[in-house]
Amino acid sequence: MTQKEKTAEESQQSGSSRPARLLDVARLAKVSRATAARALGGYGLVTEETRERVAAAARALNYRLNEAARAMRAGRTQVIGVVLADISNSFFASAARAIIDTCASLGYQTLIVNTDDDLKTEIEAVQTLTEKRVAGMIVVPSSPDHNEHLQKAGAGEGRMVLLDRRIADIPVSTVTTDDRGGAREAVELFIARGHTRIGLVVLTAAATSQRQSEPRGAVSSARDRVLGAREALEAAGLDLPKAWLRYTPNNPRMIIDAVTSILRAEPRPTAILATCEEIAIGVLAACRALNLVVGRDVALVSFDESPWSGALTPAISVVQRPIYEMGRAAVNLLVRQIQGGEAGRDVEMPTILIDRESVFDLAP
Amino acid sequence: MTQKEKTAEESQQSGSSRPARLLDVARLAKVSRATAARALGGYGLVTEETRERVAAAARALNYRLNEAARAMRAGRTQVIGVVLADISNSFFASAARAIIDTCASLGYQTLIVNTDDDLKTEIEAVQTLTEKRVAGMIVVPSSPDHNEHLQKAGAGEGRMVLLDRRIADIPVSTVTTDDRGGAREAVELFIARGHTRIGLVVLTAAATSQRQSEPRGAVSSARDRVLGAREALEAAGLDLPKAWLRYTPNNPRMIIDAVTSILRAEPRPTAILATCEEIAIGVLAACRALNLVVGRDVALVSFDESPWSGALTPAISVVQRPIYEMGRAAVNLLVRQIQGGEAGRDVEMPTILIDRESVFDLAP
């Protein structure tokens, strides 16, 4: 025992002393640090007897691996960063849930950052996560145009997967849903029920106030939903006049105003496609205020299933997206990149139209 | 230039080389590591000129601090761990939003773990976070009884704050709301409107199926709401027969069953207090199925405001909790502990009863 290392008190009192290090365990078990590491880490060759002695020592000292040290040595953490607009939004919350679960099952922890769809915040977040040496990140990009920061981070050591929104010309794999197809089906349902005056309310952080034309910087999922709706309308020879189309930022008051202005048009649409839950809520609120009844005066389909949708009267028809699966797929793609180094392809998941009661039959 | 350290290629090509270290910056700026650290870290004494040279070098090399190394040296990370039941649940999602925001503004990142209110998962989560050397954690405890793991983690280096639920006999500061008062006010509102048959549906992970008596291990917030409701009933000389009380786990089907069985009682209650959003949704669904109309046949008050509550017809009256403020308070308490070492007191925040349309007047 000629070890010259600093003598740490081998006290077992939990409160007073600093947490035990590997060295302390090794000492108590009367082995070297290397052996202790092998025994605890379950790699290399160690006698069963030694292993047990080490395990006992670790238990006695209440030893916990110092992840920071391990991360430093490995040059990388077991952490995956998630950059999204707003965790309190139910879509992102569900996606986060899936991401956290999947990460946990693969031995990763999850660091979450909100951007409020602000590009500057997003750029900072990506930098911070890079500094933290996360193993990879999952990003819901706030802008379809600006991607230098993603390029830089994704190209380097850190792996990256984009979620929910595509970005042009960037070699980063992306998990999305078929928003276009979902919107198309929704509008086709309206048309099949006899609706010809169909309105569309689009939520996008790119708009600063409610407006009739697509703002610069609208994100792919929002644009795709408009595209899909237009496709279905065109196929049926129907028009989408500006009076029935609104883009609005995510603000309850402005959403209600946007819906209201559509419903005040002459003639007013008999059906509205809401591009997300917030808009659907706005449609409900606006109809209430205008004394219109959803499911009788105004047909409604909304993107994204919510626990409320099916419980309301009338039950709201929705374009359901496989949110949990999206989050899981993103993590799997990312981890495969981290571990295998393979590039991974883009994934586009199908939507499901759940037809409930909010799309009434418009007698011809 | 007789530095004997390994020569790292000082290439500026972003893709090929490893990220620049402090040493690389120091070399390029022709100073020592210590000086470079001082210049970049903004502490100690450095000439303005040197500082600028270092800054320029850092920029040129696209230098990013290695947080893992810093954490290892400091023995602690700039990360706060959050252990909660389910991030996809809107209450926790909002709390998480507040926590992440507040952490970010104070220079901390946020690691989130879901437990699904499972004690074993919670114990593991606390251990993992301890291993990661988080600066502190915010825990929504899944059980009012088992606290050894929290004691151990909270007593040692890592600081801790409990959120939403109290635990007996533990020296850890806690942020809660006045659930008892909130429930009391809600029931008082029912009574003021002439309701005397008042039902109560309580969500608790401690129940494995819907039942009429309080399960072991129900969490303080759930129990307090029952207590508060009972207080108001007693004060009015009213009874709470078992037929009008149900405890149910968080499962849509079981929630609906619980509500349905109450509404099938003879006589049936004219008012129901729902202890959370999930229950409120269940009440809506059950009423739908039974052809009862909320706000006319059944009065409803629910805990926790949701964007849907005010948009529905009838608009749902709720006991609103200051969720964002709770999360913020928890972080502030925790960070004060981390930095100042002070113990920090418990915080109980008030609720607000928002009276909308779901509590109708019961003519005498």
Place this chain on the structure above:
DNA sequence: TTGAAAGCGCTAACAG
């Protein structure tokens, strides 16, 4: 005002 050097706790290459 700057530099040299000693570790933080862990892992892995190499030697015994």
Place this chain on the structure above:
DNA sequence: CTGTTAGCGCTTTCAA
């Protein structure tokens, strides 16, 4: 099968 040893990148005395 086990031990010795050399760092990972950073911060921080202590000396110059």
